[in-house]
Amino acid sequence: MRLVAAHKNRIDLTTKIKFGTDGWRAIIADEFTVENVARVAYATAQWLKKSDWNSKIALGHDCRFAGELFAETVAKVLLHEGIDVLMSKGFVSTPMISLAANQLGCGLGVILTASHNPPSYNGYKLKAHYGGPLTPELVQEIEDIIPDSLPFDYASVDLSSFEKSGKLEIVDFETRYVQHIEKNFDLEAIRKSGLNLVYDAMYGAGQNVIRRILPDVQLLHCDYNPSFHGQAPEPIQKNLQELEKYILAKGNIHCALATDGDADRIGLYNGKGEFIDSHHIILLLLHYLVTNKGMTGKVVTAFSTTPRVKTLAEHYGLEYQVVKIGFKYIAGIMVDEDVLIGGEESGGIAVKGHIPERDGIWMGLIIWEYMAKSGKTLDQLIDEVYAIVGPFKFERNDLHITEDLKQAIVAKCSNDEYKSFGKYTVSSVGTVDGWKFFFDDNRWMMIRASGTEPVLRTYAEAPTLEEVREILKVTEKTICN
Structure with missing residues (x-):
């Protein structure tokens, strides 16, 4: 009877693994364990074998704790299930895996990374053969077949035997990526420009x-x-204070580039130590690609991006589209259509001529090449864009609040209960992904619950930074009281 009772009261400890806006992420040694990583790898293998894509995977890990252990766990499961594996030699960035998947005939790419999340996290990102994020529908198919346990002992799989047979190959993805850069940029122009440049890797890949x-x-x-x-x-201003102080102390820096943990997001500073947000970077890239490179194509941005991108796109006669937040939505369009640039507020940007993937280093090099070839400062180039779209400032505020309050705010947004925020009266609301409250042509504020973190994000744009912060302050007061 005791055994029966114990069986009835047993708690199921199997973790339900859910992929968010950019892969599965969890805290290392809590939910992100070798056992759970092996479960996801098994589902990945089963899905790939049933697809029409090549049964070969480009596999890598970033600089996070135990990255090599997790990558080897994935390799063992994949190889046992008949998938050929190209595994990275050391840590790599997400764009390196995406590029390799595209160039080396892989059905998928897998990168073990939690991107910009805190160091206690790790994650599992899926990349498609075209060199960008796997579409949400296909990711869901893999998530749906993740087993509660594996039907074999993955720990006993001998990687050396698979390496001898050629099923496992260790590849220097970083060198391949560097060679790709050398073919696509005028690095000599940057070297000879006289520009004093800084790069902050944030200890990333x-x-x-x-x-x-x-x-x-x-x-x-x-x-x-x-x-x-x-x-x-994460390459945002509050996390880049050492870089900011370095620029101010040196006094002769022209531009500084920062990238996140897996180097797919960009942060930028001008020579005055002022942070340049992604909205401005997207506008600069679009301006350069059209006016200097003579390129054309559709412009796609995530919902939280400034409407001024639409203004610039229309100025150049280019089609413009807004999508949900999550680069996978942009990548899907880039694969199927002629897209010049796709970008999101969080620093993820992709351009025509590369892979349909966010790449912080690639975007930074375009900006540096632009500065080198034009002989202009970053501020002068921004002024060129302002002449078309008008000057503006932007800032985001992440509210760490209780889940109950977060859900209450989301409910009020859904029920259209917010008609004003202080003196700012709502004229219209966009609801593509979250709620974008437009006050007039130059001012807006947005509320959105994060898809990967327990926070509520608020965003604002206005002609001056002082007014942006005023809007964010009155928003917090309105929704949190």
């Missing part, structure tokens, strides 16, 4: 690239530190 292609660039946080010095490697 892009740390070796710039020193290999532009050895004179000054480097920050370009060494191996799996704890990221205790800070989330």
